[in-house]
Amino acid sequence: MRTGSGSTARDSERYMALFAWWGLALQPDPARALLISYGLGTTARSLLADPRVEQLDVVDISPETFDLAADIHTLDPMDDPRTRAHVTDGRFYLAAKQTTYDLITGEPPPPKMASIVNLYTREYFEQMRQRLSETGVATYWLPVDQLSPRSAKSIAGAFCAVFE
Secondary structure, three states, X not given: OEEOOEEOOHHHHHHHHHHHHHXXXXXXXXXXXXXXXXXXXXXXXHHHOOOOOOEEEEEEOOHHHHHHHHHHOOOOHHHOOOEEEEEOOHHHHHHHOOOOEEEEEEOOOOOOXXXXXXXXXXXXXXXHHHOEEEEEEEEEOOOHHHOOHHHHHHXXXXXXXXXX
């Protein structure tokens, strides 16, 4: 099943988990993590599998997303006491909160969807950078198979300009 940026296909679940595992491998102390765009909870579940994660803030604009994921998983990541859900736009969350994170990862829907393009801009990546701890790590999904080469290069360039 595929919905927006979520899928229950085995290969999709594997790459979604990699966003968590890659960041966890690079971050020696991932106590505080932020996931922007919940999807079906695969990345959240992978983050929570690491006992070093003490707090996971999950941001998604749609409360229905959390409900759908709860119906799919037998172990719903939102039931973990370390998890806090925030129903809001990722940009607004980053702008409003002064919290810093050891790990930030995001898997928003493709930027061709209405208003989602704002989650793929240099300004947005700068907001993410500002919320990282001094040794913080960021990973982010770039759906290159759904973009023109020019668009993919532009987004990658914006990310790399912020995260050297």
